[in-house]
Amino acid sequence: MQVTTTFRHMEQSEALKSYAEEKLDRVAKYIDEPVVAQVYFTVEKKIRHIVEIVISAKGISTKASESTNDMYAAVDAVIDKIERQLKRYKEKIKAHKPNGDERGRQISKIIYQAESIETSVEPVVIRTKTETAKPMSVEEAVMQMDLLHKDFIVFTDAVSNEINVLYRRKDSNYGLIEPQRG
Structure with a gap:
């Protein structure tokens, strides 16, 4: 998984970056390779911590964001949100798999x-x-x-x-x- 991180209005944090990459491994099982993930860390007014994650993979693209007053909690919340989206997507794909030819x-x-x-x-x-x-x-x-x-x-x-x-x-x-x- 290729992960790109962007820090807005805050200092870069290697610990925060590695924490997000570790959590993103949790959602990798729901999507096919190659996977590109973009993680945006933003601080607004010194108290609002926002994490936005955009994931692009073969045939699927999803994004979610979450804001709290703790950056690590925001990472956990946004990963949970993306995991729910991808799990729902995977279940519906299995239920609605077309039988016909696969050409686009x-x-x-x-x-x-x-x-x-x-x-x-x-x-x-x-x-x-x-x-x-x-x-x-x-x-x-x-x-x-x-x-x-x-x-x-x-x-x-x-x-x-x-x-x-x-x-x-x-x-x-x-x-x-x-x-x-x-």
Whole structure:
């Protein structure tokens, strides 16, 4: 596991860094290699100690933060929070494993030059991102959205093998966009 630590508004502490790395080994059993973890230690107003951890691994990304008045307690609390998230993710993946083929579909990306945006009268797509539409069920897509803190997710329906879009509505419910056969 590759761990990067950042200290904000405080002196670097080797003891704190090694404590966080030791605790991160506890969550490594829930995710596949390679794992990259970023740990941010922040002190605000000399009494509020905040620890934020972002973990990226093959096919999964999660983050959590916790604030207390003790940095070690904040590390313990945020590790517990991430462990619960990853445990829930692992259990749902086992329950919703797609039986179909495992190929992902690539969605193309185009980035326009800044000059063409300024001269254009029509609305222009400023940035697009390439996403792999992985086969999964709607329940698994909801879980991925919650885990990754996203407002929408593009995925391939494991049953119909069609690309779908799941999005979070303003009323905190979910909407599903399915393709229509014409």
